[in-house]
Amino acid sequence: MSIKKALTIAGSDSGGGAGIQADLKTFQELGIFGMSALTAITAQNTLGVQAVYPMGPEAVIKQMESIGEDIGADALKTGMLFNAEIIQVVSEKIKDYNWKKVVVDPVMIAKGGASLLQQEAISALKQYLLPISMVVTPNIPEAEVLTGLSITTMDDKQEAAKRLLDLGVQNVVIKGGHDEDTNESVDLLYDGAEFYYFNSKRILTKNTHGTGCTFSAAITAEMAKGSSIYDAVTTAKSFIQAAIEEELTIGAGHGPTNHWAFNRKRGRS
């Protein structure tokens, strides 16, 4: 049986809710063979990040080469990249293997406030990685950092999406999870020609640890299958909505989302 394959280049979350753990669970649920290249190990749980141990760039290169030289990847995503050196080597390897379906989740800060990307790495992200990416999926604070804009209205989101596209990425999804004073969570997709809106009912919960990772992993999985960006975002939005809605009770802080919920809702498990 042949199967589509996706790679996540991201950090490990020991608590299992975000990072490569969230990505691999999402790939699995969407019928994709998942692979990983670790950029950092975090000691993390629902209460926050207790410690960060970045990998050396050589370790990241070696993991990507192991995959590139043998297995290949139909699509890949990046999550926590932590520093400029890692961003540079990841970008070089993506080019070496001519990987085109590249989804960049520009992870910067964990929900509890811990930094997952060094300040000086932001320019490396813009200079090396975004120009070779097919999709970037910032949340509102990340879009603000990347563009220098302050984002409060939908017009601001559209302007930010345009500026991100000017950095060379082909599609932008600005996520609405942080728009907390609305009763919807609206994600905006811009492909350089049209704006598309993905609306869903905002769920009132503290268990949103790993929402961004899960959402971008679902987009990546669908792209690996050959879906259009619009269709991939549509499925990812349903996946994350189900995962937040059917709450799990894990840990005392911001708990993880439920990666089984999407298939369960559709009677597939």
Ligand SMILES: Nc1ncnc2c1ncn2[C@@H]1O[C@H](COP(=O)(O)OP(=O)(O)O)[C@@H](O)[C@H]1O
């Ligand atoms: N409370 C919520 N209710 C419904 N959807 C949400 C909620 N919080 C986040 N989402 C969705 O989860 C995905 C991740 O969004 P967001 O939380 O903004 O990203 P991040 O985890 O990177 O901060 C988006 O599709 C967003 O619309």
Ligand SMILES: Cc1ncc(COP(=O)(O)O)c(N)n1
């Ligand atoms: C290793 C790692 N990567 C990413 C996140 C961000 O998680 P979120 O999806 O909640 O923004 C995290 N907390 N830990």
